[in-house]
Amino acid sequence: MLELAILGFLCEQPLHGYDLKRRVAQLTGHVRPIADGTLYPAIKRLERAGWLERHTEPGSRAAPRHVLSLTPAGRAELLRRLRDAGETDGTDISNENRWFTVLAFLRHLADAGDQAAVLRRRQAFLEQPSSFFYEGAQPLTAEQAGDPFRAGILTIARATSEAELRWLDATLTALDAAHEG
Numbered sequence: 001m002l003e004l005a006i007l008g009f010l011c012e013q014p015l016h017g018y019d020l021k022r023r024v025a026q027l028t029g030h031v032r033p034i035a036d037g038t039l040y041p042a043i044k045r046l047e048r049a050g051w052l053e054r055h056t057e058p059g060s061r062a063a064p065r066h067v068l069s070l071t072p073a074g075r076a077e078l079l080r081r082l083r084d085a086g087e088t089d090g091t092d093i094s095n096e097n098r099w100f101t102v103l104a105f106l107r108h109l110a111d112a113g114d115q116a117a118v119l120r121r122r123q124a125f126l127e128q129p130s131s132f133f134y135e136g137a138q139p140l141t142a143e144q145a146g147d148p149f150r151a152g153i154l155t156i157a158r159a160t161s162e163a164e165l166r167w168l169d170a171t172l173t174a175l176d177a178a179h180e181g
Contacts, residue, residue: 004082004098006043008105009023011070024039043068049073050074052074053071082105082114093122112176115175119168127165142158
């Protein structure tokens with residue numbers, strides 16, 4: 001998720017590390033603040049892979065700043081990761097934080113058919129019966145949860161899934177029309 005966010009934000013514009021860290025933190029929200037010890041090793045990995053490059057710009061009041069930018073190979077890697085989201089282990093589709101990261105940058109895939117394929121994987125995941133709580137192998141519903149707090153979790157999750165499925169249906173209709181036209 002972190003590498004995808006780095007590639008995605010740098011696809012939009014070159015950034016220095018502080019701005020990149022702020023944008024990634026804003027995307028992931030309070031759930032996953034990004035520590036320097038996590039961000040900068042990821043930047044170095046992507047730089048070693050040839051997916052981003054660093055250059056120095058003079059600072060306006062302080063020391064020179066290191067600005068990161070995406071290479072053509074980095075853009076190709078971003079597009080590959082977006083196109084393939086959820087195809088291997090499914091976590092890019094099933095994990096909400098990872099899904100939101102994919103969704104934040106999916107517009108960079110130019111082909112509406114490629115975008116729709118990713119959305120269809122998420123749609124299929126959401127349409128499978130699931131729960132946070134089970135009785136054996138059977139998923140429990142809010143009505144079966146047994147206490148108001150677990151029922152609350154399940155009620156909120158159901159409402160969120162239903163809203164997302166409505167959005168997916170509408171967006172897929174529009175993408176299909178764009179792909180056919």
